[in-house]
Amino acid sequence: xxxxxxxxxxxxxxxxxxxxxxxxxxxxxxxxxxxxxxxxxxxxxxxxxxxxxxxxxxxxxxxxxxxxxxxxxxxxxxxxxxxxxxxxxxxxxxxxxxxxxxxxxxxxxxxxxxxxxxxxxxxxxxxxxxxxxxxxxxxxxxxxxxxxxxxxxxxxxxxxxxxxxxxxxxxxxxxxxxxxxxxxxxxxxxxxxxxxxxxxxxxxxxxxxxxxxxxxxxxxxxxxxxxxxxxxxxxxxxxxxxxxxxxxxxxxxxxxxxxxxxxxxxxxxxxxxxxxxxxxxxxxxxxxxxxxxxxxxxxxxxxxxxxxxxxxxxxxxxxxxxxxxxxxxxxxxxxxxxxxxxxxxxxxxxxxxxxxxxxxxxxxxxxxxxxxxxxxxxxxxxxxxxxxxxxxxxxxxxxxxxxxxxxxxxxxxxxxxxxxxxxxxxxxxxxxxxxxxxxxxxx
Numbered sequence: 367x368x369x370x371x372x373x374x375x376x377x378x379x380x381x382x383x384x385x386x387x388x389x390x391x392x393x394x395x396x397x398x399x400x401x402x403x404x405x406x407x408x409x410x411x412x413x414x415x416x417x418x419x420x421x422x423x424x425x426x427x428x429x430x431x432x433x434x435x436x437x438x439x440x441x442x443x444x445x446x447x448x449x450x451x452x453x454x455x456x457x458x459x460x461x462x463x464x465x466x467x468x469x470x471x472x473x474x475x476x477x478x479x480x481x482x483x484x485x486x487x488x489x490x491x492x493x494x495x496x497x498x499x500x501x502x503x504x505x506x507x508x509x510x511x512x513x514x515x516x517x518x519x520x521x522x523x524x525x526x527x528x529x530x531x532x533x534x535x536x537x538x539x540x541x542x543x544x545x546x547x548x549x550x551x552x553x554x555x556x557x558x559x560x561x562x563x564x565x566x567x568x569x570x571x572x573x574x575x576x577x578x579x580x581x582x583x584x585x586x587x588x589x590x591x592x593x594x595x596x597x598x599x600x601x602x603x604x605x606x607x608x609x610x611x612x613x614x615x616x617x618x619x620x621x622x623x624x625x626x627x628x629x630x631x632x633x634x635x636x637x638x639x640x641x642x643x644x645x646x647x648x649x650x651x652x653x654x655x656x657x658x659x660x661x662x663x664x665x666x667x668x669x670x671x672x673x674x675x676x677x678x679x680x681x682x683x684x685x686x687x688x689x690x691x692x693x694x695x696x697x698x699x700x701x702x703x704x705x706x707x708x709x710x711x712x713x714x715x716x717x718x719x720x721x722x723x724x725x726x727x728x729x730x731x732x733x734x735x736x737x738x739x740x741x742x743x744x745x746x747x748x749x750x751x752x753x754x755x756x757x758x759x760x761x762x763x764x765x766x767x768x769x770x771x772x773x774x775x776x777x778x779x780x781x782x783x784x785x786x787x788x789x790x791x792x793x794x795x796x797x798x799x800x801x802x803x804x805x806x807x808x809x
Contacts, residue, residue, distance in 0.1 A: 370399040373414045384467035386685065386710075390474050391418055393714055397792040400781040405800075411808065413800055420473065422446040423466075426516045428494055430508040432501075442513050444492035445473040446526055450802035453524055454490030455480055455738060457531030460538065464495045468685075472709055476738070478795030479731040482770045485742040490526055492517070498533050510541035518546050523554045523748070529741045530559040532604070532684075555748025558741035562753075567744035569759040570737075575609025575707065576760065577736015578680060578728075580767040582705040583617065585726055585787075588775075594618035599676040599701075601625045602683035603646050603653055606707045606734065610680050612639055623674055625683060626653045629667040632674055633660060675699035682707030690715045697723045706730035721786060732774050732791035739766045 367375075374395050378388055395414065402408050424444040432438050443466065446454045456476040459469070469491045477489030494513060498506050521528060530539055539559045546556055553565075560566035569576070579593070586592055596619045600607050603624045611621040620636045626646075631637070631653050638660060645651045657665035672679060672692035679701050681688045685708065693716035696704070704720055705728035706712060712720070712727075720727050740763055747753055754762075770791075777797070778790030 368399060368403065369409045370395045370402050370414065373418065376415075377418060381467075384470060386467045387470040387474065389714060390471040390710060393717075393788075394474070394478065394792050394796070397789045398796045400789075401793045401797060401800075407804065408800060411804060413803055416803065416808075417448070417477075417799070418474070420445050420447045420470065421449060422520075424492075424517075424520050425466075428496065428509065428513045428516070430505070430512045432505050432508075438509075440494050440496040440509065442492075442494045442516060443469050444517060444520055444526070444528070445469050445490055446520070447473040447489045447491070448477045448799065449488035450799050450806060451481060452486035452488050453522075454526040455487035455529070455741065456489060456491040457493075457529045458534045458538075458542075459491070459493035459531040460496050460498050460533030461493070462495050462497045464493045469493060471685075475709055475731050477799060478792060479735045480738055480742075481795040481798045482732055482773060482791060483735050483739040483742060483766055484769065485739065485766075487527075487738070487742050487745075490528075491531075492528055493531065493534070496533075498538065503537065506538060507541045510538055511545040514542045514545040515549065517542075518549050521546075521556055523556050523745070527555065527741075527745060528557055529738070534559075535605075536561060555745050558744040560744070565744075565748050567740055567747055567759055568754065568756040569763060570740045570744060571605065572609040572612070572760075573740035573763055574606045574734050574737035575611070575682070576613045577739065577763055577767045578606070578610050578682070578705055578707045578733050579613040579617065580736070580764045581728055581733040581771050582678065582680075582703060584768045584771040585703065585728065592617065593678075596620070596677040597622055597675070598678045598680060599623045599671055599674055600680045600682055600707075601630070601671045601687060601711070602681075602708065603642060604682070606737075607680075607682035608639065608642060608646065610682055610707050611637060611642070614678075614680075615639060619678070622676060623671045624653060625669075625671050628652055629654060629665060630669070630671050631656055631663050631665050633663040635662045637663075672696055676701055678703045678705065680705050680707050681711035683711060684708055685710045686713050688712040688716055690719060692716065693719045693723075696720070697725060701725060704728065705733045707734050709734070717788065721788065726785070727788060729788045729791050731795065732770050732787060735770055736763055736767055739763060
């Protein structure tokens with residue numbers, strides 16, 4: 367039995383109650399086996415055993431008082447996974463589904479995603495099972511202040527720099543930053559995703575969605591193609607989905623679908639993104655409202671985005687949303703490219719099937735790295751007390767995403783898997799982290 371398989375088997379036994387983390391670790395370790403086997407020193411240094419264990423897991427209670435005067439208690443987490451390349455960097459997710467397994471999976475993926483950006487940042491993730499939906503601003507502020515009162519002991523601009531994620535937008539980042547500043551008595555770049563008037567970066571809101579499209583655009587360019595005239599299906603209707611749709615449409619594509627937690631819309635004429643912005647970002651409403659004012663649109667409850675024929679599929683909602691039956695439907699309808707905008711939105715079985723069927727598959731740790739890339743650029747601007755223009759940041763973002771595509775493609779070819787961007791992205795991200803860990807000794 368090989369070294370990587372022994373580590374995988376040990377993880378499955380030790381963390382049998384953490385399926386999301388096991389899924390992510392199994393996928394990465396299996397694909398990097400050729401690079402690990404090529405360097406026996408990794409096994410001698412127990413590098414994989416150290417790589418799959420977080421450097422630090424912080425868990426704490428978050429008590430706060432709701433508008434009815436009742437004390438609520440949530441669970442808070444911060445997974446500081448790997449700092450070989452720089453301060454821990456990763457978002458704070460606020461959602462009822464948050465648990466240790468999901469945050470470990472996200473933090474583990476973040477290590478390689480951050481490595482691929484070539485920027486000096488390590489991997490981490492955090493959050494809470496608190497749900498900001500339906501809560502008043504005062505309740506969200508009360509939760510955020512309690513959460514940061516504990517978290518502030520463990521983070522800092524040179525230690526750990528959290529960011530936004532699902533449930534953590536500009537409002538939540540503002541409350542978190544204000545509490546950190548009040549407790550620590552310092553104005554530093556300890557969080558990214560800040561407001562533009564107090565240290566935030568232009569293009570951060572658009573970064574993950576734009577970056578996804580830039581990555582796919584480079585893949586298409588290598589094939590002599592473009593987004594022009596392509597039918598694009600997108601799942602989700604949050605930040606990533608909206609800005610991926612905006613950039614794809616700007617490049618000449620027709621965006622046909624979007625979804626939310628209750629249903630999905632199909633507009634063959636191309637989705638009216640101004641209306642989506644108003645419904646989802648201003649009113650925080652449901653996609654069913656879109657169909658009421660757009661006669662060309664069909665609204666369906668439940669799942670179904672991937673049943674519609676398309677040229678390019680961009681899953682931008684949540685983990686494991688694109689399953690094997692969806693993959694079969696996409697292949698049967700002639701879909702040529704799948705680009706992950708969310709974190710691990712495609713199941714392992716579906717991923718393998720798509721690749722086997724010749725679909726160009728863009729893994730999330732590469733294709734959705736634009737958000738963390740611009741977060742790191744925000745850190746740079748904060749350190750220099752500078753603010754770059756939108757065009758400057760956007761140009762840097764595009765350059766980073768093009769570089770990530772080629773790093774993944776080159777690594778895939780080098781290790782005998784030409785065209786397999788899953789293997790390529792994992793190996794390219796791993797090698798940089800592994801070299802740094804080896805250079806820093808057994809820590």
